[in-house]
Amino acid sequence: MGRKFVVGGNWKMNGDKKQVTDIIETLKKGPLDPNVEVVIGVPAIYLAYVQSIVPPSIEVAAQNCWKVAKGAFTGEISPAMIKDIGSNWVILGHSERRTIFGEKDDLVAEKVAHALENGLKVIACIGETLEEREAGKTEEVVFRQTQALVPAIGSNWGNVVLAYEPVWAIGTGKTATPQQAQDVHASLRSWLAKNVSADVAASVRIQYGGSVTAANAKELAACADIDGFLVGGASLKPEFVDIVNATK
Numbered sequence: 001m002g003r004k005f006v007v008g009g010n011w012k013m014n015g016d017k018k019q020v021t022d023i024i025e026t027l028k029k030g031p032l033d034p035n036v037e038v039v040i041g042v043p044a045i046y047l048a049y050v051q052s053i054v055p056p057s058i059e060v061a062a063q064n065c066w067k068v069a070k071g072a073f074t075g076e077i078s079p080a081m082i083k084d085i086g087s088n089w090v091i092l093g094h095s096e097r098r099t100i101f102g103e104k105d106d107l108v109a110e111k112v113a114h115a116l117e118n119g120l121k122v123i124a125c126i127g128e129t130l131e132e133r134e135a136g137k138t139e140e141v142v143f144r145q146t147q148a149l150v151p152a153i154g155s156n157w158g159n160v161v162l163a164y165e166p167v168w169a170i171g172t173g174k175t176a177t178p179q180q181a182q183d184v185h186a187s188l189r190s191w192l193a194k195n196v197s198a199d200v201a202a203s204v205r206i207q208y209g210g211s212v213t214a215a216n217a218k219e220l221a222a223c224a225d226i227d228g229f230l231v232g233g234a235s236l237k238p239e240f241v242d243i244v245n246a247t248k
């Protein structure tokens, strides 16, 4: 099927100028598997700086953006600005945006639509809470979140990576088992085949995120429908190199 493995590092609100410089130095040394696409999600204030020091083999993502190009939206950044400083990616719909900042499916969809229209590639995040999983609602939730994105994505699926991040696994050290992650990824793919197209289902890359480390990455990467990771805490550490190289 030829889905290129794609590993994202989501630094969240971490790092200072020295630490981000050190992380880039570590990534430059790698060595990073050249068959893997690497995208690092950087705090907005360091985007231009990081973009100016990364090697071309590493792509840079914003962690959020607003849904219009410019205007009276104090504190926000637009896809046009992200493109203007040379970055081509944005992470949208992260569970921290959804839960802490109250972003609902509709707003996430509007942001995704605007980012894609402006030529950004999007890592779109979905995932259920522990309560939803325990109530047997995992599929219902991730299908609903994905459904909201379908009209926003339109024919731009080639510029979208889905990141399945069960909320209960984020920052908790409680990774989904490879079977749990594989099951959701496979259901998502069947849902996409039914509700979008067989082509999109076969070609879209689905990352797993939630307490991924060098210790568990290989086993997760071996699953048929896991096409990469979105890594939080471990993306700030040298072990991110091993996570990138997990399919080797």
Ligand SMILES: O=C(CO)COP(=O)(O)O
Binding pocket: 010, 094, 165, 169, 170, 171, 172, 173, 209, 210, 211, 212, 230, 231, 232, 233, 234
């Ligand atoms: O939210 C995540 C990536 O977007 C996952 O975070 P952790 O890897 O720290 O659990």
